[in-house]
Amino acid sequence: MNLQTALVVLRKELLDIVRDHRALMFGLILPLLMYPLLAVMIGPLTIVRHGKMMTEPVRVAITENSVPEVRSWLEKVPNVKVIDSSDPTGDVVADRLDVVVACEDDVQAKLDRHETVHLTLSYDPARMASLYGMQRVRDGLDKLEAELLQIRLADANLNTEFGTPITISAHSVSPPRKVIGLKAGIVLAALIIMMITLSATYPAMDLTVGEKVRGTFETLLSTPISKADIIGGKFLALLAVTLTSVILNIASIVGTGFLFMYLIKDQVPSDTLSQFVTLSPATIASMLLLLTVALVPLTFMICAAMMTAAVLARDYKDANYSLTPAILLFCWPLAVGILFELELDAITQFVPILNTTLLFSALLAGEWTLQSFFIVCLTNLVFAAFALALTIRIFNSEDVVLSEERGIPFSFRSRSDLPSRDAPTVGLSLLLFAGAVLLMIYGALPLQSWRMLPGLLITEWLFILGLPLFALWLTKVNWRTALSLYRPSFSSWPALSSWPWRPFP
Amino acid sequence: MIEAVGLTKTFTTFRGKTVTAVSSASFRVQPGEVFGLLGPNGAGKTTLLRMLGHIIVPTSGYCVIKGVRSDQALDEIRRHIGFHSGNTKLYGRLTARETLRYFGQLSGMSTADIDARTKELAHTLAFEDLLDRRCDTLSTGQLQKVSIARVILHDPQVLILDEPTLGLDILTSQAVLKFITDARARGRAVILSTHYLTEAEILCDRIGFIHAGKIMAEGTRQELYAQTGTQNLNDAFMALAGQGAQP
Numbered sequence: 001m002n003l004q005t006a007l008v009v010l011r012k013e014l015l016d017i018v019r020d021h022r023a024l025m026f027g028l029i030l031p032l033l034m035y036p037l038l039a040v041m042i043g044p045l046t047i048v049r050h051g052k053m054m055t056e057p058v059r060v061a062i063t064e065n066s067v068p069e070v071r072s073w074l075e076k077v078p079n080v081k082v083i084d085s086s087d088p089t090g091d092v093v094a095d096r097l098d099v100v101v102a103c104e105d106d107v108q109a110k111l112d113r114h115e116t117v118h119l120t121l122s123y124d125p126a127r128m129a130s131l132y133g134m135q136r137v138r139d140g141l142d143k144l145e146a147e148l149l150q151i152r153l154a155d156a157n158l159n160t161e162f163g164t165p166i167t168i169s170a171h172s173v174s175p176p177r178k179v180i181g182l183k184a185g186i187v188l189a190a191l192i193i194m195m196i197t198l199s200a201t202y203p204a205m206d207l208t209v210g211e212k213v214r215g216t217f218e219t220l221l222s223t224p225i226s227k228a229d230i231i232g233g234k235f236l237a238l239l240a241v242t243l244t245s246v247i248l249n250i251a252s253i254v255g256t257g258f259l260f261m262y263l264i265k266d267q268v269p270s271d272t273l274s275q276f277v278t279l280s281p282a283t284i285a286s287m288l289l290l291l292t293v294a295l296v297p298l299t300f301m302i303c304a305a306m307m308t309a310a311v312l313a314r315d316y317k318d319a320n321y322s323l324t325p326a327i328l329l330f331c332w333p334l335a336v337g338i339l340f341e342l343e344l345d346a347i348t349q350f351v352p353i354l355n356t357t358l359l360f361s362a363l364l365a366g367e368w369t370l371q372s373f374f375i376v377c378l379t380n381l382v383f384a385a386f387a388l389a390l391t392i393r394i395f396n397s398e399d400v401v402l403s404e405e406r407g408i409p410f411s412f413r414s415r416s417d418l419p420s421r422d423a424p425t426v427g428l429s430l431l432l433f434a435g436a437v438l439l440m441i442y443g444a445l446p447l448q449s450w451r452m453l454p455g456l457l458i459t460e461w462l463f464i465l466g467l468p469l470f471a472l473w474l475t476k477v478n479w480r481t482a483l484s485l486y487r488p489s490f491s492s493w494p495a496l497s498s499w500p501w502r503p504f505p
Numbered sequence: 506m507i508e509a510v511g512l513t514k515t516f517t518t519f520r521g522k523t524v525t526a527v528s529s530a531s532f533r534v535q536p537g538e539v540f541g542l543l544g545p546n547g548a549g550k551t552t553l554l555r556m557l558g559h560i561i562v563p564t565s566g567y568c569v570i571k572g573v574r575s576d577q578a579l580d581e582i583r584r585h586i587g588f589h590s591g592n593t594k595l596y597g598r599l600t601a602r603e604t605l606r607y608f609g610q611l612s613g614m615s616t617a618d619i620d621a622r623t624k625e626l627a628h629t630l631a632f633e634d635l636l637d638r639r640c641d642t643l644s645t646g647q648l649q650k651v652s653i654a655r656v657i658l659h660d661p662q663v664l665i666l667d668e669p670t671l672g673l674d675i676l677t678s679q680a681v682l683k684f685i686t687d688a689r690a691r692g693r694a695v696i697l698s699t700h701y702l703t704e705a706e707i708l709c710d711r712i713g714f715i716h717a718g719k720i721m722a723e724g725t726r727q728e729l730y731a732q733t734g735t736q737n738l739n740d741a742f743m744a745l746a747g748q749g750a751q752p
Contacts, residue, residue, distance in 0.1 A: 005610075005611065008607070008610045008611060009611075012596075012599070012603075012607045015598070015603070016596060016598050016599065019639075020598060214594060214597065215592055215593075215594035216594050216595065217592070218555075218588075218590060218592040218593045219592075219594060219595065219608075219655070221560045222559075222586075223608060223611040223612060224580055224586075224611070224613070
């Protein structure tokens, strides 16, 4: 690749992108505006709603079996308002009540006999007010229960520790930074991967398929530069735009986060977040630097993969169909990292996307090593180089200039409308593959677990052979050429005839 | 001078069939000569021109320009070619000047050369006042002028023009025809594909008739008339098309 020529292409592409209002809007302006606007619009609402829930009295009713003792207990709980209700459960569902307390009839008698009184709190977890209300009522009753216990112990001339033979306290050996960092790292990685993917989608399409749609593709190909130079320049442009967009996104999120924390500083006391705040400026700076450095090979890899997916498309619709599976593909390792709580080790550091997710966690938790950092960055760069080489290879193929039918041969009228063909289209092959996989999972597995031999026969003759043959017949594909079935040559007949008598393994 | 030697292009379609779009096309175009490529739709004209312009690679055969073979020094060959077709549009968001600068740089020209050549071509093709306007604000005729300037910016020895007057009004078509005449006068080898037989009669020194991927006849107009026993290009075209359609 000639770097000078690639830079000429890069400059032109950047100029083109800067003058494209959609690319500017979605890549640069929207990320800057979206988060502060969301914070300004949603933040005060959340604060007001949260404050209202904390200050408004909890509406509580007691079931018909109520007794005066329980009512007096509830009235002692701060900020609780006891309301009479003929249908307490219905009122909770209808948001006329927050909590219903049910108890037995003989509360006083049980208390007198020093027995246990059982109370049931009914609430609606779908409503935050009801959920918070239940917690506040429960906290209040817990305090009351402790007071009653003290009275009973005093009546029995027992000391206060008699009722608590064992107390248990848990102590975390991990520093709060590690606990929060491991979780926050995955969230941060997920957010950044989504940002990179979304930021790269439109430019990747515009830089590749956009040339075809606008009719400038052949103009570019008619110039005396290699296709590697074209792809190189376009890739650098995609990388520059995506990185700029992602950095703006992150800057906007950080700025909005500080603004939001400032707005709610009096409302949310946070012991855990303060752990991060108490990190030294040097630690925070080095953490941000390492995250930024790790971001570059990750962006490099995602951009290269997106370009590979987009380069063969003929139009924007085609490109959308190519890029959507690529985006989903990036989510899989992320999901695996979240679900299985994996760690960065000798295997996971070589799995793209997953390795960066785990590296971000390790960086935030302060549990990273220089070796794993370099391996992750290098792995991403190697994958990116492979993707880029593949893009150049595809770009070199004439399929990008000349296109053929790739969809599924289909007619709403009859099979006779379809042309005969010697090989299935790409669309038909993919559909057959998907159908066969589904049949193997939902058909073959249950059949074989039910009866092994018939299950195997049905799997092989019906699912593996029958389905493709039927599809080939239906779409008028020549099954001999499609399945590469040729008459053996004369010289191969002796070997073929000896096959039935081969030694059984 | 450009020489096509046995240019063949076959495609394997997704249906698994091998289609020969162009079969063993050989001809030679001298400097200061306009070679017309005529033929019905689907005859293989665009594929042949794309091979000559090195947009696609021939399955077999090669081109020779100034003694250099395309299968031996492709990059060198491409510097001598100016390619224009209905599919070579311009970037709408760039101005005419930026467009010419971009393609000049891709052709390996220096900034000073690009600026001087831009000034010269804008004057010759009369679009000086359009230089700093974005291409998406230009009319079809204005775009065609910029497009022609793009093709000849690096002063190529060979011009490949695929239906350059398609969809243009009479005035713009005349400007394009004058440009071709001037290119011939300056000693450029021009390969012109057109459906307008009048243009071919006016411009072409020699004509090749292509049908079903094969060059069925090649020569001056008089030679084609004699070969087909006709008196004009229209009749010659119909006679050759009829021959080509026979099994």
